[in-house]
Amino acid sequence: MDAEVIVVGAGPTGLMLAGELALAGVRVRVVERRDSPQRHSRALTLHPRSVEVLDQRGLADAFLVEGKPVPGWHFAGLPTRLDFAALDSRHGYTLFLAQARTERLLTEWVRDLGVPISRGSVVTGVSQDHGGVTVAVGDTELTAKYVVGCDGGRSVVRRAARIEFPGTDETLTGMLGDFAVVDASTLSRAESGGVLAVPLGDGTTRFVVVDPQRMRESSSTPVTLHEFRTSLLRSCGTDFGVAEPRWLSRFGNATRLAMRYRAGRVLLAGDAAHIHFPAAGQGLNAGLQDAVNLGWKLAAAVHGWAPDGLLDTYHDERHPVGAAVTANTEVQTLLLELTLVGQYERPATALRALLDDLLGIDVVNRRIAGAVSALDTRYGTSAEPLIGARMPDIALSSHASVYELLHGGSFLLLTMSGVGPATGEVAGWADRVVLGTASSGSHPALAGVTEVLVRPDGHVAWLSRDDRPVVERTNALMAWAGRQTERTDGRGQI
Ligand SMILES: Cc1cc2nc3c(=O)[nH]c(=O)nc-3n(C[C@H](O)[C@H](O)[C@H](O)COP(=O)(O)OP(=O)(O)OC[C@H]3O[C@@H](n4cnc5c(N)ncnc54)[C@H](O)[C@@H]3O)c2cc1C
Known part of the structure; x- marks a missing residue:
């Protein structure tokens, strides 16, 4: 096999995904049509959750040096700004950074992780069977266990996998x-x-x-x-x-959303899965977050420890986000279009004034800012509000922070009770889980919480309010981090 995973496309999504896979120890190869990196930049923005995601991998500082933080952002160009600074994040701003520079920084990261990028290589077809995929690149064929189409809105991978891409054609x-x-x-x-x-x-x-x-x-x-x-x-x-x-x-403003993000061994991420008008600058951001959601799950499937159904949660979790982003860009584009069409100009201007007024209400502003910043992205429907949400970057007793402990792309088991798991209780997951301790007073959302399991993408998988949640914890680890690795020495490893 040429690689365990082939990523088609070295845009922001493909690069982020390749880095995530390499960090998780997967042999990955990126195949890119262009001979040289893209000089022109479509996107200019990295929103708060994207900067957090980069921070989780120790990359944010390099981006902050090159970009310019802007505290408020817009929705539909309304004068009242979305107040990102009021959100619960150390990165409550939009980082203005041209896409070409984002891609350069991600390329450097991916190269440092040893990922080969084959430039000037056009993928023309993909086929799959029960054992793997074959990717046609010109006259040659590459084989792998999985292929991910990060090849943009006209994705060849999506077409080859016969994944429908319903939506509307461009009208503006x-x-x-x-x-x-x-x-x-x-x-x-x-x-x-x-x-x-x-x-x-x-x-x-x-x-x-x-x-x-x-x-x-x-x-x-x-x-x-x-x-x-x-x-x-x-x-x-x-x-x-x-x-x-x-x-x-x-x-x-062509707007389309892939019917499925996965067809067997073929997956889609970024613009290959969703396209829309660039209203409020969300496409690149959504692509980065697709990649971070998919990377660890695909690595788990490649390494053979993925719990049943884990890889399918990629579609289950990210498809609704793609649907929400495409919907909010359609709303924004409609507002813009109505204002520009003579006969609707007056009522459209009144509608904009009304919406602008509503944006001035804190709770409304917070709601839309939470969506556009992607800080409010939450997976699943647990009654516990923190489960499925992103873990806040609290300080830990070791003077590190949650995000620092996520740099290696492992799960993080965080203890707040002061007791924590005995070594033997978690040793079977030592290759996938790191441990940390914090005080439950370090964040209001953690009041009364004794343990939290944070996924490699920074979202909360499980939490407990029990003092010694041994069985609960074991079940959660098996559900998310898979079966335990055999220990050869009979002793704990963490
Ligand atoms: C005017 C404009 C402004 C925008 N502004 C913003 C913004 O401010 N913020 C934001 O978040 N988003 C913005 N976007 C959207 C953003 O640019 C895209 O969402 C983003 O580029 C998607 O990244 P990607 O990696 O998924 O796809 P792409 O960037 O399209 O990358 C796909 C890669 O795949 C390669 N490829 C394609 N086909 C093949 C093939 N057959 N074989 C091999 N390689 C292939 C391509 O060469 C390319 O390098 C904007 C878009 C536009 C049009």
């Missing part, structure tokens, strides 16, 4: 342009014209415009400099002196 497009020359003294006029203008940190400025007179143009139609300038002038009364375009592109 916007334009983006990155310019080396702008008249900085005019930039304050962008917002009033509904135009986004942001410096990308590489000497260019990104403009994004949705012009009612050009918004029915197909995204496959190339953008000209003249068209872009004319649209800026129409929207803002100035063309901002834009010149020397580095990239002009058109993007649309």
